[in-house]
Amino acid sequence: MELDFAPLDREEALDAAGTEGLVDAMRYSLLAGGKRIRPVLALATCQALGFPPEELLPTAAALELIHTYSLIHDDLPAMDDDELRRGRPTCHVVYGEDTAILAGDALFAEAMRLVCERQGGGPGVQVGILSELARASGVNGMVGGQFLDLREAGRESAQALRRVHLLKTGRLIAAAVRCALIYATPPPRVDLALRVFARELGLLFQIVDDILDASGSEEAMGKPVGADARKGKVTYVTFYGLERARSLAGESHARAAELIAAVPGPVDDLEALTELIYARQS
Amino acid sequence: MELDFAPLDREEALDAAGTEGLVDAMRYSLLAGGKRIRPVLALATCQALGFPPEELLPTAAALELIHTYSLIHDDLPAMDDDELRRGRPTCHVVYGEDTAILAGDALFAEAMRLVCERQGGGPGVQVGILSELARASGVNGMVGGQFLDLREAGRESAQALRRVHLLKTGRLIAAAVRCALIYATPPPRVDLALRVFARELGLLFQIVDDILDASGSEEAMGKPVGADARKGKVTYVTFYGLERARSLAGESHARAAELIAAVPGPVDDLEALTELIYARQS
Numbered sequence: 001m002e003l004d005f006a007p008l009d010r011e012e013a014l015d016a017a018g019t020e021g022l023v024d025a026m027r028y029s030l031l032a033g034g035k036r037i038r039p040v041l042a043l044a045t046c047q048a049l050g051f052p053p054e055e056l057l058p059t060a061a062a063l064e065l066i067h068t069y070s071l072i073h074d075d076l077p078a079m080d081d082d083e084l085r086r087g088r089p090t091c092h093v094v095y096g097e098d099t100a101i102l103a104g105d106a107l108f109a110e111a112m113r114l115v116c117e118r119q120g121g122g123p124g125v126q127v128g129i130l131s132e133l134a135r136a137s138g139v140n141g142m143v144g145g146q147f148l149d150l151r152e153a154g155r156e157s158a159q160a161l162r163r164v165h166l167l168k169t170g171r172l173i174a175a176a177v178r179c180a181l182i183y184a185t186p187p188p189r190v191d192l193a194l195r196v197f198a199r200e201l202g203l204l205f206q207i208v209d210d211i212l213d214a215s216g217s218e219e220a221m222g223k224p225v226g227a228d229a230r231k232g233k234v235t236y237v238t239f240y241g242l243e244r245a246r247s248l249a250g251e252s253h254a255r256a257a258e259l260i261a262a263v264p265g266p267v268d269d270l271e272a273l274t275e276l277i278y279a280r281q282s
Numbered sequence: 283m284e285l286d287f288a289p290l291d292r293e294e295a296l297d298a299a300g301t302e303g304l305v306d307a308m309r310y311s312l313l314a315g316g317k318r319i320r321p322v323l324a325l326a327t328c329q330a331l332g333f334p335p336e337e338l339l340p341t342a343a344a345l346e347l348i349h350t351y352s353l354i355h356d357d358l359p360a361m362d363d364d365e366l367r368r369g370r371p372t373c374h375v376v377y378g379e380d381t382a383i384l385a386g387d388a389l390f391a392e393a394m395r396l397v398c399e400r401q402g403g404g405p406g407v408q409v410g411i412l413s414e415l416a417r418a419s420g421v422n423g424m425v426g427g428q429f430l431d432l433r434e435a436g437r438e439s440a441q442a443l444r445r446v447h448l449l450k451t452g453r454l455i456a457a458a459v460r461c462a463l464i465y466a467t468p469p470p471r472v473d474l475a476l477r478v479f480a481r482e483l484g485l486l487f488q489i490v491d492d493i494l495d496a497s498g499s500e501e502a503m504g505k506p507v508g509a510d511a512r513k514g515k516v517t518y519v520t521f522y523g524l525e526r527a528r529s530l531a532g533e534s535h536a537r538a539a540e541l542i543a544a545v546p547g548p549v550d551d552l553e554a555l556t557e558l559i560y561a562r563q564s
Binding site for chain 1: 299303360379384386395412428432
């Protein structure tokens with residue numbers, strides 16, 4: 001599936017002439033590499049539920065567009081002020097802050113458009129997926145989590161820190177699984193099991209992220225390590241210390257592995273992904 | 283209809299505790315007054331097509347949420363750097379740049395959620411409206427227009443300037459009409475006539491905006507006048523001069539009035555709105 005952000009008719013094409021520079025900025029960040037965890041997770045869940053994964057491709061791409069938009073905005077000087085990501089200068093360093101803000105905004109709109117115009121399964125399924133994406137990325141999801149993170153809400157308690165992680169990173173990861181559930185509508189028992197698994201996986205992902213930021217290899221990460229601590233960010237490592245954070249990651253991994261093993265169906269890819277998220281070095 | 287941005291279930295409510303400060307910023311800008319042109323236009327079009335306007339209320343609200351998000355982002359220091367809007371300090375002045383960026387992001391997500399979860403007419407209509415909103419606000423719409431404006435693309439030619447205006451402001455105004463058309467599905471002839479009208483109305487709105495920025499009353503506008511010229515922005519006034527801009531507004535108004543008069547049905551409110559947009563002082 002080609003992601004061309006192309007205008008849809010002649011009128012739109014004429015109007016939009018000259019926005020190529022904005023599309024360049026969107027592509028720059030979207031095609032900068034990255035692990036593609038969210039789309040892969042959506043496709044693997046689709047497969048586990050007995051559907052050909054390619055049927056969920058537009059939604060999988062939308063998840064990556066939303067993730068990319070959030071990275072561009074999080075990296076802005078007014079937010080986390082990061083200049084390097086995935087081994088390359090961040091979007092605002094290359095294209096300027098104004099274009100970076102707009103590139104993020106446009107990626108979110110294109111993500112929604114993609115589901116509206118390419119996702120199969122009928123309009124009922126599309127609305128369900130769009131609703132899930134909007135909830136996962138809004139004030140009660142990813143954006144709310146970033147707000148809490150900037151306000152250092154995690155400093156208050158272990159529970160508060162867990163909550164920040166569940167929103168900031170976990171919610172969109174959970175959405176990857178939930179979108180597949182909306183598409184495949186499995187029996188309630190399977191649905192619930194996969195939702196609980198998804199929540200745990202999202203938490204695990206962010207704990208490992210915190211550990212890698214504190215102790216990973218700069219070369220593998222493609223960005224400076226130790227940035228969280230330097231910025232005074234509250235992470236599992238700054239809160240619990242590295243050793244305890246590692247054991248909490250181990251416990252979260254064990255729970256996730258146990259949860260997914262209990263789901264009937266071809267869950268091999270979901271199991272492999274769980275291992276990858278736990279053992280990753282970048 | 284209450285816009286509470288509330289979490290939808292107990293799990294979400296627990297996770298989102300602490301994001302009240304972000305909701306404050308969203309409300310601050312959303313409830314700062316403003317003319318509500320886009321929602322009123324959507325409702326008036328719905329009525330002109332023979333449907334009770336309140337049936338389109340969630341979409342009308344979504345249009346205002348998207349408009350508000352675009353104002354918050356456009357006002358940012360990295361963009362237009364405006365400190366006053368509607369007589370009050372802009373969102374980033376009150377809540378900080380980071381929160382303002384996130385408030386804009388979250389308003390867009392909530393707009394889409396609103397249509398997913400509250401708009402009637404069935405999922406087919408919902409997907410149509412969501413698609414229209416995504417197209418109108420994305421790279422081939424509002425955000426693309428803001429990019430062109432920042433790059434001063436309008437300096438090149440009269441046609442280029444018209445295009446910037448059609449995207450930056452016109453596209454979301456057109457979407458207000460188009461969403462009502464998606465809801466009401468009138469005969470093709472009426473559909474086309476209203477689309478052409480909507481495009482003209484969007485252009486008219488922005489020409490009048492340019493004129494007011496150059497010659498309006500600061501008290502009525504609630505922000506400094508002459509800001510466009512000071513920032514080197516390309517507007518109908520800087521491009522054509524005030525007198526010619528006024529006559530172009532007059533021509534655009536005449537076209538819009540003629541177009542709407544030719545539409546069958548109760549178009550009184552649409553006619554009144556056209557006059558309001560032309561004659562407004564703020």
